Amino acid sequence: MDTKSRRQTRQRQAILEELRARRCHPTASELFQAVRGRLPSISLGTVYRNLEVLAETGQVVRMRDGGAETRFDGNPLPHAHIYCTSCEQLVDLDVVVPELAQLTGAEVVGFLITSHHVTLHGICDTCRNLLRNQES
Amino acid sequence: MDTKSRRQTRQRQAILEELRARRCHPTASELFQAVRGRLPSISLGTVYRNLEVLAETGQVVRMRDGGAETRFDGNPLPHAHIYCTSCEQLVDLDVVVPELAQLTGAEVVGFLITSHHVTLHGICDTCRNLLRNQES
DNA sequence: CTCAGTGCAAACGATTTGCAGGGCC
DNA sequence: GGCCCTGCAAATCGTTTGCACTGAG
DSSP: OOOOOOOOOHHHHHHHHHHOOOOOBBBBBHHHHHHTTOOOOOOOHHHHHHHHHHHHHTEEEEEEESSOOOOOOOEOSSHHHHETTTTTTEEEEEEEOOOTTTTTEEEEEEEEEEEEEEEEOOOOOOOHHHHHHHHO | OOOOOOOOOOOHHHHHHHHHOOOSOOOOHHHHHHHTTTTTTHHHHEEEEEHHHHHHSSSOOOOOOOSOOOEOOOOSOOEEEEETTTEEEEEEEHHHHHHHTTTTTOOEEEEEHHHHHHEEEEEEEEEEEHHHHTOO
């Protein structure tokens, strides 16, 4: 399967640590800015290449819902994401949905489920209040 | 909210029909090729613009999981998608997960859920058999 | 008539990649 | 040492957009 040998470089480690240190879901570019604080000479290309490797090894999850840029999630536990369709933003909050936990390991239409990527769409508190006030 | 007036053009109708006519989840480009059969002079830009409008009005759903290209889904009923991590392909099959149906309308951490985007990751039948045979 | 929609082509922007070193293991 | 990884910059490519024209209502 994945027998490629991987090296533990300062860059790769810094990227992973920086991602895990935040509860939000940064873009490659945001992560690049953050890691730059430690390794000023790191390049954006390196960030992309490492996120690719980290995603392959399952240490990081790619998120493509929502906007144009791919976001990354360093939370290894299964969870769902929330997207507000009104302010068009991803909420920086990981939600555990018990109903979904049961899915992993289950077999669906001859398909062995290993994980799930879930994004709940809805209206956040702030936007709900805004909309309510506009209705006057 | 959405008070913009929309016109019913041949192009928009053809795109929607072509998308609904298939059970798979085509990319904008694939849809472009398909619609070309009927409207040879349609442009890719028009396909994108219409998919944008159709997504806004909820007649079509954007899917960003998986590969680089956005895929589109004309199935209006809530359902989940399946992605095989081995052959790295989206399975052309919409799955209804009863556990998820309950989520819509529910309130999660002060968030009013209106819909969900779910992709189950796993190993498809074909790949499972392939892997099994390699283990000899 | 009006103005949303279209075709075309150029522009954009996130991501990828080729190349010449650099440094883990 | 080998070769995976890096920095840099150019290349890619899905998607968006400006413009003048067309056609739906």
